[in-house]
Amino acid sequence: MVAEPGCAGTSTRQGPFADDCPSRVVLNHVANRWGTLIVTSLHEGPMRFHQIRDNIGGISEKMLSQSLRLLIRDGLIDRTVEPSTPPRVTYSLTPLGLELAALLRTLVDWITLRTDDIVAAQERYDRAQSA
Amino acid sequence: MVAEPGCAGTSTRQGPFADDCPSRVVLNHVANRWGTLIVTSLHEGPMRFHQIRDNIGGISEKMLSQSLRLLIRDGLIDRTVEPSTPPRVTYSLTPLGLELAALLRTLVDWITLRTDDIVAAQERYDRAQSA
DNA sequence: CGGTATCCCATGCGATACTG
DNA sequence: CAGTATCGCATGGGATACCG
Numbered sequence: 001m002v003a004e005p006g007c008a009g010t011s012t013r014q015g016p017f018a019d020d021c022p023s024r025v026v027l028n029h030v031a032n033r034w035g036t037l038i039v040t041s042l043h044e045g046p047m048r049f050h051q052i053r054d055n056i057g058g059i060s061e062k063m064l065s066q067s068l069r070l071l072i073r074d075g076l077i078d079r080t081v082e083p084s085t086p087p088r089v090t091y092s093l094t095p096l097g098l099e100l101a102a103l104l105r106t107l108v109d110w111i112t113l114r115t116d117d118i119v120a121a122q123e124r125y126d127r128a129q130s131a
Numbered sequence: 132m133v134a135e136p137g138c139a140g141t142s143t144r145q146g147p148f149a150d151d152c153p154s155r156v157v158l159n160h161v162a163n164r165w166g167t168l169i170v171t172s173l174h175e176g177p178m179r180f181h182q183i184r185d186n187i188g189g190i191s192e193k194m195l196s197q198s199l200r201l202l203i204r205d206g207l208i209d210r211t212v213e214p215s216t217p218p219r220v221t222y223s224l225t226p227l228g229l230e231l232a233a234l235l236r237t238l239v240d241w242i243t244l245r246t247d248d249i250v251a252a253q254e255r256y257d258r259a260q261s262a
Numbered sequence: 263c264g265g266t267a268t269c270c271c272a273t274g275c276g277a278t279a280c281t282g
Numbered sequence: 283c284a285g286t287a288t289c290g291c292a293t294g295g296g297a298t299a300c301c302g
Contacts, residue, residue, distance in 0.1 A: 007246075015243035017168060019189030023246040027239070031162040033274085037148060049284055058150030060276050065285065075252025086282090086283045096248060103241055107234050108158070112146035115138075115154040117227060121206025164294085180264055191296055196265065217263045217302095 029074055030100065034059055034067045039076065039093070040108050043101040046080075046092035076100060160205055161231065165190055165198045170207065170224070171239050174232040177211075177223035207231060 007014055007021035016027040029035050037056045041047065047055070053064050068091060071077040076097035082088040093101055138145055138152035147158040160166050168187045172178065178186070184195050199222065202208040207228035213219040224232055242249075 007243075013186065013188050015246070016239055017172075017187055021246075022250050023242050024188075026242050026246060026249050027167065028164060030238075030242070031167045032164070033159060033162075036158065036162045041148075055144065056148055057144050057155075058276095061285070062277090062287095063275060066275095073253050073256040074249050075256070076249075089284060096245065096252075099245075100241065103234075103238050107162075107238065108147055110231065110234055111154050111157050111161070112138075114227065114230075115146070115152075115157060118157050118205050118207075119153050121227075122204050125204040125206070192265070193267095193297090194295060197295090220264060 026074060029067075029070050030076075030104070034063055035071065036104050036108065038064070038067055038071065039097060039101050040104045042077065042091060042093045042097070043105050046090045048088070048090055052091065071097070157205060160198075160201050161207075161235070165194055166202065167235050167239065169195070169198055169202065170228060170232050171235045173208065173222060173224045173228070174236050177221045179219070179221055183222065202228070 007018050007023060015021060016024045018024065030039065034056070037059075038052065041052055041055050049061075049064070052068075053059055053061060056064075068077060068079070072079055075094055078092050078094050078097075080090045080092065082090070138149050138154065144152075146152060147155045149155065161170065165187070168190075169183065172183055172186050180192075180195070183199075184190060184192060187195075199208060199210070203210055206225055209223050209225050209228075211221045211223065213221070
């Protein structure tokens with residue numbers, strides 16, 4: 001055994017700070033270009049494939065499909081198929097995913113709220129650099 | 132004007148869900164492979180370059196330097212140089228960055244706590260697929 | 263110590279076309 | 283509708299070497 005799940009005793013680093021810990025992988029599934037937005041979208045409620053795509057500007061079907069599969073594998077999202085014609089597929093958060101979505105929602109809301117401040121900081125920085 | 136900072140009225144989407152909103156860029160600075168870990172590291176207190184590098188397994192100096200510059204530009208991190216020989220450079224969170232770090236810390240802690248559950252889900256998924 | 267510059271490979275990701 | 287397959291480029295990111 002090299003790195004146990006919790007990664008408590010393998011090095012001085014813990015959790016995602018250790019690069020050989022499974023939690024690092026999980027963090028990368030969530031904290032990437034699309035993961036946060038997908039999970040946060042589903043916090044509104046169950047959605048179908050095209051609904052999610054339309055809710056997230058600029059995401060391609062390929063990346064949505066690929067990201068969904070990773071998150072389903074991680075046990076964060078459920079995929080439900082109603083056997084009709086055509087089949088109706090719905091994505092929803094698992095109890096585990098719901099916990100995570102609440103946290104990510106807070107993050108997204110904070111960024112939305114603070115974007116003005118951040119843009120102002122960027123402009124200050126750029127002006128200082130050009131001087 | 133195309134997209135105002137808050138991105139409230141430009142489309143049906145808001146905040147980072149709109150791909151032309153500045154908040155999307157900010158989200159990508161924070162929610163990527165290294166951003167979350169860097170900001171969370173500094174939640175412990177001010178740190179020097181090599182301390183941060185040593186605290187985050189697998190990060191290269193190039194990516195640390197590059198990511199730090201983006202986060203400094205966003206007004207989330209401060210860079211302080213003490214004029215000694217050799218100069219001593221310290222990175223710390225700004226008040227804005229501290230707010231963010233608290234949120235990200237919660238995220239990292241949750242992932243650390245739930246890694247066992249997630250790994251179990253992954254193994255269940257993989258077994259179901261191979262069957 | 264605290265970085266930057268360059269090189270180059272790996273992969274993320276979009277565009278397009280196709281399937282049940 | 284709900285995807286998958288293939289292609290190809292743009293970017294991310296590591297290795298190495300170098301600078302104040």
